[in-house]
Amino acid sequence: MAAISTTAERTTAAAPPRGRRDANTKKLARIGWGFSAPALLVIAAVTIFPIVYSVIMSVSNVQLSGNGFALNGITGGNYSVLVHAAVWRYAVIFTIVYTLITVIVELVIGTCIALVLERLTAGRGWLMALLLIPWSMITVINAELYGYIYNGTYGVYQYLTGLVGLGHPVILGTPTGAIAGMMVADIWKTTPFVAIIVLAGLVMLPGDVYEAAEMDGASGWTTFWRITLPLLRPTIALAVMFRVLQAFGLFDLPYVLTGGGPGYSTNSLAILGYFAMFKNLDFGPGAAVATSTAALVLLGCLASLRVFRVQVGKENA
Amino acid sequence: MATVSLEQVNKVYPNGFHAVHDLSLDIADGEFMVLVGPSGCGKTTALRMVAGLEDISSGTLKIGTRTVNDVTPKDRDIAMVFQNYALYPHMTVAENIGFALKLRKMPKTDIEARVKETAEILGLTEWLNRKPGQLSGGQRQRVAMGRAIVREPSVFLMDEPLSNLDAKLRVQMRAEVSRIQRRINVSTIYVTHDQIEAMTMGDRVAVMRAGLLQQCDNPQVLYDHPDNLFVAAFIGSPAMNLYEASVTEGAAAVRVGSQQIDLPASVTTAHSGLAAFAGKRIVLGLRPEHLPASGDARPGPTLTGDVDLVEALGSELMVHFTIDAKRVQAEGAHDPDAEDVAAAGEGVARVDPRAPVKAGERFTFAIDADGMQFFDPETGLAIW
Numbered sequence: 001m002a003a004i005s006t007t008a009e010r011t012t013a014a015a016p017p018r019g020r021r022d023a024n025t026k027k028l029a030r031i032g033w034g035f036s037a038p039a040l041l042v043i044a045a046v047t048i049f050p051i052v053y054s055v056i057m058s059v060s061n062v063q064l065s066g067n068g069f070a071l072n073g074i075t076g077g078n079y080s081v082l083v084h085a086a087v088w089r090y091a092v093i094f095t096i097v098y099t100l101i102t103v104i105v106e107l108v109i110g111t112c113i114a115l116v117l118e119r120l121t122a123g124r125g126w127l128m129a130l131l132l133i134p135w136s137m138i139t140v141i142n143a144e145l146y147g148y149i150y151n152g153t154y155g156v157y158q159y160l161t162g163l164v165g166l167g168h169p170v171i172l173g174t175p176t177g178a179i180a181g182m183m184v185a186d187i188w189k190t191t192p193f194v195a196i197i198v199l200a201g202l203v204m205l206p207g208d209v210y211e212a213a214e215m216d217g218a219s220g221w222t223t224f225w226r227i228t229l230p231l232l233r234p235t236i237a238l239a240v241m242f243r244v245l246q247a248f249g250l251f252d253l254p255y256v257l258t259g260g261g262p263g264y265s266t267n268s269l270a271i272l273g274y275f276a277m278f279k280n281l282d283f284g285p286g287a288a289v290a291t292s293t294a295a296l297v298l299l300g301c302l303a304s305l306r307v308f309r310v311q312v313g314k315e316n317a
Numbered sequence: 318m319a320t321v322s323l324e325q326v327n328k329v330y331p332n333g334f335h336a337v338h339d340l341s342l343d344i345a346d347g348e349f350m351v352l353v354g355p356s357g358c359g360k361t362t363a364l365r366m367v368a369g370l371e372d373i374s375s376g377t378l379k380i381g382t383r384t385v386n387d388v389t390p391k392d393r394d395i396a397m398v399f400q401n402y403a404l405y406p407h408m409t410v411a412e413n414i415g416f417a418l419k420l421r422k423m424p425k426t427d428i429e430a431r432v433k434e435t436a437e438i439l440g441l442t443e444w445l446n447r448k449p450g451q452l453s454g455g456q457r458q459r460v461a462m463g464r465a466i467v468r469e470p471s472v473f474l475m476d477e478p479l480s481n482l483d484a485k486l487r488v489q490m491r492a493e494v495s496r497i498q499r500r501i502n503v504s505t506i507y508v509t510h511d512q513i514e515a516m517t518m519g520d521r522v523a524v525m526r527a528g529l530l531q532q533c534d535n536p537q538v539l540y541d542h543p544d545n546l547f548v549a550a551f552i553g554s555p556a557m558n559l560y561e562a563s564v565t566e567g568a569a570a571v572r573v574g575s576q577q578i579d580l581p582a583s584v585t586t587a588h589s590g591l592a593a594f595a596g597k598r599i600v601l602g603l604r605p606e607h608l609p610a611s612g613d614a615r616p617g618p619t620l621t622g623d624v625d626l627v628e629a630l631g632s633e634l635m636v637h638f639t640i641d642a643k644r645v646q647a648e649g650a651h652d653p654d655a656e657d658v659a660a661a662g663e664g665v666a667r668v669d670p671r672a673p674v675k676a677g678e679r680f681t682f683a684i685d686a687d688g689m690q691f692f693d694p695e696t697g698l699a700i701w
Binding site: 206208209211212213214215216217218222226227230231233 | 368370389390391395396397399400401403404405406407416417420421464468
């Protein structure tokens with residue numbers, strides 16, 4: 001609503017001043033602000049204030065007292081703690097690597113699924129509905145499900161490896177196993193989302209361009225690499241953006257499945273921030289983790305936006 | 318370069334729709350063949366079968382001496398220009414034109430030279446680095462042409478390539494496409510629903526309706542000697558005036574509404590088949606230019622009508638008139654929107670600008686008797 005009022009004001013500013021109309025528009029704008037105010041206040045209270053406050057907290061000396069905490073002057077100490085902490089450096093690398101691997105795998109599998117679905121003439125609707133089941137599942141439930149699959153004593157995975165004579169590996173017991181297991185759970189859940197987005201993009205591609213490519217002598221493989229993929233680039237960029245944003249906030253899956261362990265091997269940035277703040281009550285460093293994560297995500301988004309825009313620009317340039 | 322021949326080609330879709338019936342056509346080397354007909358007549362399906370984008374249900378398709386029914390599109394050595402151009406949106410004009418050559422693994426310098434040469438023919442040189450999105454409709458159309466000609470195929474296929482252009486540009490491109498086709502001299506099959514395009518561009522024109530070939534000949538023969546009512550009504554603008562009529566006993570005259578038109582000996586000789594229709598119903602066809610002047614100014618047969626409207630075009634007058642006979646419609650040959658206008662006994666004449674014709678008055682038109690056409694109302698076939 002705020003946006004609407006602003007636009008209205010801009011329009012009048014651009015138009016030649018005419019006494020009565022101008023006054024009318026101003027009055028309308030006032031009424032508009034009046035109507036928007038409650039919503040803006042709520043947003044300010046629940047979103048803007050906490051963000052600003054945690055940024056302030058991250059650069060403050062936070063002192064715990066009997067009935068809460070107090071901010072005691074500005075300091076860079078919280079960030080210095082982070083930079084010198086191996087856990088934080090590990091969490092940054094872990095989150096980035098985790099994001100990269102899961103997003104790439106989801107993209108490849110999701111695109112394959114979308115390509116198959118696009119060819120299907122019968123049963124596409126049913127398959128799409130089936131496909132969306134993992135995506136529609138709440139992450140916590142998904143995590144519990146995989147917790148059961150990976151369980152060291154009665155897990156499905158254990159049972160299967162036992163059957164084929166691979167012994168009884170405890171997936172969540174080793175760092176590599178835990179990370180891989182978590183990635184599988186994540187990929188299982190989010191690949192359908194990528195598939196649906198890519199399918200939507202595929203369906204929009206012009207059919208006659210494919211016929212033209214066929215006449216030009218392009219093989220199926222060439223058509224995919226030279227026509228389909230370039231034309232899908234904006235769609236894929238969109239899917240990547242969504243997924244990168246989500247993956248960076250990785251919290252519920254490790255929280256339920258591994259609790260960040262073994263050791264701190266599955267400590268994502270969000271998990272680390274949560275532990276620092278709410279388990280160890282290290283409010284200053286905790287806020288610094290949250291702020292630095294937000295900054296990282298912002299940078300990542302800006303970077304991918306830039307890449308995306310350059311590509312779109314190139315298409316028309 | 319090569320000939321294309323279709324022998325008894327059929328297309329039946331899985332849902333039972335018979336899109337093309339027993340189509341037989343021979344396109345000579347370097348010939349510009351136009352397939353024309355109303356929408357849904359099977360012309361595009363026929364073209365797509367030649368392209369290999371649709372399977373041939375039965376019959377034989379030959380390019381040169383080779384039967385290509387089961388040959389993939391890329392191995393048929395043909396190039397196609399699509400209705401919506403189908404340019405690759407992510408490639409520049411140069412990349413679009415050179416794509417097929419690149420796929421053939423032609424050396425880069427050769428590709429560049431060929432692309433450059435093609436761009437010069439089409440006047441695209443300064444746009445080579447643009448993307449299709451930045452080009453006008455006419456330029457995109459030329460890129461589509463360029464993509465086809467750069468490959469030096471043995472056959473060109475064009476599917477309504479001008480239908481997305483505005484009227485003025487269409488006229489311009491019509492000439493340009495003809496010019497390019499003549500210059501590179503490649504056998505071409507061109508599909509359109511626009512009979513003017515067909516007449517102006519084709520060496521020969523194949524008129525189709527409801528999956529059936531009606532007539533295939535050079536444009537002037539189609540115009541002067543249509544084989545049937547449909548071709549007569551479809552070719553020509555303004556359309557031929559077609560009226561229900563009857564032949565008098567002895568076949569020396571025809572009756573149209575309340576008027577009797579005596580047939581000169583030249584007509585009865587040329588259309589000797591009319592004798593068999595003595596006393597029977599026929600359809601009389603008169604093109605607007607065969608009603609060229611006032612009946613008072615010329616001897617011979619005349620037709621009298623009530624003048625509704627006179628359009629002065631300078632070189633001639635378009636006279637819209639009504640007579641008391643029923644106008645005949647050939648199904649599918651007319652624009653459906655115009656149908657109610659032509660439903661009564663209306664007609665159009667192209668009259669000498671000096672003729673004393675006024676809207677709201679009766680006027681007697683001289684008939685150019687040699688231009689008269691006669692059709693069997695049952696079969697629709699021309700009577701000769």
